[in-house]
Amino acid sequence: MENSAITSVSGHAIVLRGNDIDTDRIIPARFLKTVTFDGLDANVFFDDRAAMRRDGGVHPFDAPASIGATMLIVNKNFGCGSSREHAPQALYRRGFRAVVGESFADIFFSNSLMIGLACVSLGADDIESLMKIVEGNPALVVAVNLESGVATAGGKSWPIQLPPHARHALISGQWDGAGLLLQNYADVEAVDAKLPYSF
């Protein structure tokens, strides 16, 4: 994953309805038995998809329209639960570059930012209209402009919410900030030296 500026993301989208979709559902724990993140994409939402097939339905991730999708549209508190980065990694490796939702769990949001997967929020009503538009025409291009703070699809547009640090990190290409933390390391050592720790 190259560390480059991400100013806008666009492509066709999958709608995944439901609140509180946890990271155990995004990638069940048995798929965490690996020492790499490679191949996680094949098992994304594995159990949900199998359950849907068993019931004779088609999970949005198995619909023909899902092939090549780069945008994922979700509801509230997406990514709650476990801190496993495997969840955003699986989505990223599956091709997603943005998740557009009502809200996100804290750890999922920061894990996603670390790998350049943009999580942006829209109001509940706006998400509902975006979902309906995409469900009506799955081939439609959904675009999110992080600089202007606007999401567009099918001739409509909505304001996005994105915390200032995430916006800055993405559009400046500093979302993988490990290098920043190593700069002027004497400052870090000074903080460490003052801590009254017993070890």
Add this chain to the structure above:
Amino acid sequence: MAQTLFEKVWNQHAVRQLPTGQTQLYIGLHLIHEVTSPQAFDMLRARGWTVRAPHRTFATVDHIVPTASVARPFQDAMAEQMTAALEKSCLEHKIPLFDLSSGRQGIVHVIGPELGLTQPGMTIACGDSHTSTHGAFGALAFGIGTSQVRDVLASQCLAMTPLKVRRISVSGNLAAGVYAKDIILTIIQRLGVEGGVGFAYEYAGDTIERLTMDERMTICNMSIEGGARIGYVNPDETTADYLAGRLFAPIGANFVAAKKRWAALASDPGARYDDEVSFRAEEIAPTVTWGTNPGQSIGVGDRLPAGADPDSLAFMGFRAGQPIAGTKVDVAFIGSCTNGRLSDLREAARVIAGRKVAPNVRAMVVPGSQAVRKAAEKEGLHEIFQAAGFDWRGAGCSMCLAMNPDRLNGSEVCASSSNRNFKGRQGSPTGRTLLMSPAMVAAAAIEGAVVDVRKILTLEGR
């Protein structure tokens, strides 16, 4: 100016403001385990970086370890590979590893406090969402992802945004048979699984002040289930008493000085909170989850709510309005970072003593650490459990997330002292989890169904 503990500890560890506007926060204690660290070490190697502060980094194996036979190599080749990868990385970077042969291995959130590594005023990070457990000591402790594990390994720092602080006050006396688990399940039920997003939870009030450290850990542990990445309790005498004499705790004059410093970290009277909510202990009942997230719970004597989420009901095979008591259980699991400590096993054993696990119920106890297991055996608790028909296992995360061979089969219903009732959480995609206190799990194991523990034995209130 009056400050919260959050502000004091945050400011003490803040290095600078980053260009993104976030704070570069120094991490005083980094705990790692076999599941979320291998990729982080690979990223480190790929960039030619090394581990900056091995003396602030401690490792153990917990998520994937078998609890029946721990003979190496493990039967599960992948478990063996992940464990070997951690061993290699720890050796290479001189990181202390509490492995299966150490006598100190266990769930990372059980051994940190047990060894005295977890102390008030620290910043603590670990690639596991239940790192909030350590907040029970008045530390700022939170879960991180693998890229952040890499950052801490490389720089001992993280880029973080300060959280708002919500003071959650619990006052009054808990009824008999009501435990810390019931308090936190009730808090999450009321505030919601998303209610804590963007917040640190400060647990306060006379009920919390009277809790033991084990009980405070149970409450802080599940903060993340309410959406709060951090939960903490202000340090006091109970905190210091717990730490006295532990392996990594200060000793002698240093302990006396530390104790004074710890007390000063507590939130000041008049500190400003972003939100405050309060609960009455008397109103909290033994609590059981009925759905597929930890916020979907009711008192054991109650019926499922009329407006219960249809998707959760369908998954669980329940209907709105039905009582939770009487629900048949197939499996009883006592353990996890939420409720796998010695006091949890004692409470469960009180219920079990002289009784038998119901026919057709598969019951197991998985101590949170090797030290917990040893202490429990010294008290003879293992004999009580075994005589009743429980399996007595080695330490680990086990059936909380089923990354080892311990798991549900098919659509089994599990009475579990763990922290998550998500779909598929306990290893079977259709398995069903009912979260409750260890005493309630013990009662369910005996009855073969969900039952009010107070009907099994007379318990004293506090």
